[in-house]
Structures are given as C-alpha cells and as structure tokens.
Amino acid sequence: MSKPKILLTGRIPDGVTAVLEKDCDVESNKEDRPMERAALLELVQDKEGIISMITDRIDGKLMDRAPRLRMIAAMAVGYDNIDIGAATARGIPVSNTPEVLTDATAELAFALILAAARRVVEMDGLTRRGGFRYWAPMLFLGTEVTGKTLGIIGLGRIGKAVARRARGFDMKVLYHNRERIDAAGERELKTEYADLERLLRESDFVSLHVPLTEETKHLISGRELALMKPTAFLINTSRGPVVDEKALVKVLRERKIGGAGLDVYENEPALTPGLAELDNVTLLPHVGSGTLETRIRMAVLAVENLLAGLRGDVPPNILNPVVLGKKR
Secondary structure: OOOOEEEEOOOOOHHHHHHHHHHOEEEEOOOOOOOOHHHHHHHHHHOOEEEEOOOOOEOHHHHHHOOOOOEEEEOOOOOOOEOHHHHHHOOOOEEOOOOOOHHHHHHHHHHHHHHHHOOHHHHHHHHHOOOOOOOOOOOOOOOOOOOOEEEEEOOOHHHHHHHHHHHHHOOEEEEEOOOOOOHHHHHHHOEEEOOHHHHHHHOOEEEEOOOOOOOOOOOEOHHHHHHOOOOOEEEEOOOHHHEOHHHHHHHHHOOOOOEEEEOOOOEOOEOOOOOOOOOOEEEOOOOOOOOHHHHHHHHHHHHHHHHHHHHOOOOOOEOOHHHOOOOO
16 A cells, blocks of 8 residues: 655654655755745645645645645644634644643743843843943843743643743733633642733733734733833734734833843844844744754654654544544
C-alpha cells in the first residue's frame, strides 16, 4: 500500500519529520520562511494531508485544489488562518496544538511585562551605545512589577498560566472573560472578575490572551486605551488585530500610557508606521511558543493529529468534530 502524500509547509525538528516520514510520503518546506502562496497551491494538489503553519492561508480555494485532501493539522493553537467552515463543508477534519505551548507563551508574556516595566531593551541599547557612564540615583528608572495590579483579558489556558505566575510577584489579578469562572477557580488562581472598563481603569499591566474573532478584532482601540492609567502597560501575546495599532502608536507617542510589549502585530510581519521608532514599546517577532521544547511538542502533536485523521480515527485536538462520519 502506498503511503499517503503529505505537505509539511514549515521546517520542524528533524526527529519529528523522521517520525512522519515512516508513515507518509512527505513533501516539505526546508527553509525557515513561510511557503509562498503560489507554491502552496501548486504542491497541495495531490496531497491527502497538510501540516500547516500560522502563516499559511488555508481557504476554500486551496481545498478545492486538493481533491484528495482529508486532514488539515495546524501546528499552532490559533487557527484564524484556516477557514474552518470551508473545511467542514468539504468533510475535512481540522486540528490544532493547544496546551503544549501554554507555559512558553505565559513565560513570554511575563518577560514582556518585566522588559517593559524595567525598560530592558531600551537600556540594553543605551548601554551598548556607551550611554552608561556612571551610576546616579535618578537615572535609568523603571517601574516595579511586584505588588501591582495585573489585568488579564481572556482567562483561558494561557491567561490562567499568567495568573499563576503573577503570584510570585504578589500581584493583584483582575480578569475579564466571556464567561466568569467558578468561585473555586477564582480562589485557586487568586483572581477577581471585573468588567472590561474597570479592568482597564485599575490595572497597571493589561495582558491580552483572547483568540482572534470578529468580536475581538480591535477589542483594544482608542476608547479602551484612553481608559488605561497613564502609567499602565499593554502586553499582547495573543493576535495582532486584537489591538488597533494606529491608536496604540498615537497613545504611546503622546505618552498617554506607560508603554507596551508586543509579540504579535495587526498586519504581521509589517509594523504600523511609527511603532518601531518609539522607545516605550518592546517588540518581539512572534515568539510566544519559541522554545525548543515547545516547538518539538507542537510538531509531535501536529503529527499525531494528522496520522489519526488519516487513519480515520478522531484527531486528539479536532476543531470541527461535526465532520466525523462524513466523507469528502
């Protein structure tokens, strides 16, 4: 029996690729850069499965180019780049890789909190340029994190992991969610529910952990930024379009808030004009899950999802279980 043909759109750890190649005929992207759309549409035509990256647009047009396609495994927790409705309509299961990147992303969120508060990147640059010539009591001052109020918008797996880390800094934690968690969960996490307006008004740090949906696009725009304290910091490790970056650039330029820490961008990888010139924002290249351990776990889970779907089993992390039992 011939092996199923698979398209792997991004380079993953070699050991995981070798596991996949035991069961599948794999065509893969060997470079650390996204696959071009034209190449993606060309290479997918005879494939039965795809392991996709967040940079790939997996839409109805692509699916129609691949009449044999019967499994899409996203190597990501977010899946706004995949048209789930189109896949469901065609009977194609779609999976993602949740949970395995929770700790890495929560760690990065706290890294951004600390970097923004203590001006780490700004002071690193100053020191490298020879700006550190002597110590003085009022030079290079940042803001303490310990004892401050952290507002978490989106108390899912990653939001909860951030809340747990906040305990080590004796922070008061407010959270806003579509649905309030139960009282036991609030006690365990030492969190307090707040409506969005109160959270923005009272928090010293606002950390975003929501998926990108029609409801969350520009969840943080000019109105919301105006509610924040002039000393507060906005942290985004979720999805770029959750924040109206033009409005953010304006308030940062005018020093209306203390600063920001961003790992994701509204028009990624492009930066909104003016953002890169500001010294009160820390900018990272979408590396929330960027640890070797996490990327290995993500790749392994994506492969497990893919192989399960190709066998006709239920993928561990299926996003559209309604397709089960259907045939394309």
